[in-house]
Structures are given as structure tokens and as C-alpha cells.
Amino acid sequence: DAGVTQSPTHLIKTRGQQVTLRCSPISGHKSVSWYQQVLGQGPQFIFQYYEKEERGRGNFPDRFSARQFPNYSSELNVNALLLGDSALYLCASSLVGLAGGLTDTQYFGPGTRLTVL
């Protein structure tokens, strides 16, 4: 079985542009979470989707949005890019969600490295 896949692997954008990152979960997994990892720091939670509904949102501005499709794949959109958005964006999938006490092992994708110039 394929693991979590993300595309693209690397991306260079300029300030003010918009970007869409994509994630395909492990087959059978219904939950997808997005994380931002700035160089030298631990990941920070952005969003979690379970069964196509947003189940959690981290402390990120409204420029960040996401959605989950019927096949459980997901997109993360970032508008009006800032230099500070440069980071590794990680997607993780799991069978069940994170909220409400539900816990499950998270399987991480390789990440998309976004550079904003």
C-alpha cells in the first residue's frame, strides 16, 4: 500500500501569490491533518479534516484554508503569501480523527517545502 503522498515536493512563490498544496491519505484513512514546520522548530497544527468536515483548526490566519474531497484527499490553500509562510508543510492521515478524545497513529507524508521570495 502506498503511504501518504504530497505534491508538489518543492515550490517557490513570491510574496502576495497564492499556493495550493495537495495530499493523498493512505487508502482507508478518513482523517487528514495539515501542519506547518518552520526551519528549526517543531510542527504546528493548521487543520484537521475527518469525513470531509473540518474538525480542528490551529492558530493560523484566514489566509489559510483547506478542504477534503469525497475520496479523502485534501488541499491546503494559502493566499497572499508572506515571507514567513516559508516552511515545510506536512500532511498526515489516520483512520480516525484527533478531536474529541479520538486518537490514532498519524502517518506523515514527505512534506512540501514552500519557499516564499
Place this chain on the structure above:
Amino acid sequence: KNEVEQSPQNLTAQEGEFITINCSYSVGISALHWLQQHPGGGIVSLFMLSSGKKKHGRLIATINIQEKHSSLHITASHPRDSAVYICAVNNNDMRFGAGTRLTVKP
């Protein structure tokens, strides 16, 4: 103050040494995760635990819920164990520590 604190930040060991990485958290949790991140970014989940102790090969993870503390131990360390080890807790969402960079020298 970060809700998840790890120590040490950096750790250098000789091959064969016993290694301990610590994680303290300040929020209520449903589970704690230990993750391994290699250069290039890929993250692998090592353990998920909510009580007691788990062992997988040379890796051992323990958690003390009352003290809000967890430890990751590596026995007979090897250069291929060199990576960043991240502690994360489930509290409706995932909260991560800053990671411990481990270097094991031959």
C-alpha cells in the same frame, strides 16, 4: 511557555550508548506520540501511548500521566539513529515539542 517541552535540545552520543530524551507537557492529553524526523523532513511515528510503557526493538517509551512526563530511551545507539525526535500530544489537536536533535557518532 510552550505546552510541550523537550530536553535536551541537542544530544551527541557515542555508538552503543544508552540515550534518554525527555518530554514534559502542561495540558490534558488523550495520547502522547514520539516521532522521528530525518534530514529532508520525513516523519515516522515511533510510538503512541496513553499509559505505561511500550517497546519496539531498541526503542522504549514510557509515560507518567500524573507527572505529565514521558521519556524515549534508545538502547545500544547506532549512527543510523541520528535524527530529530519530536514529542507530540493529543489535546483535540496535536501540540508538538521543538524536537531533540540526536547525533550518534561511530
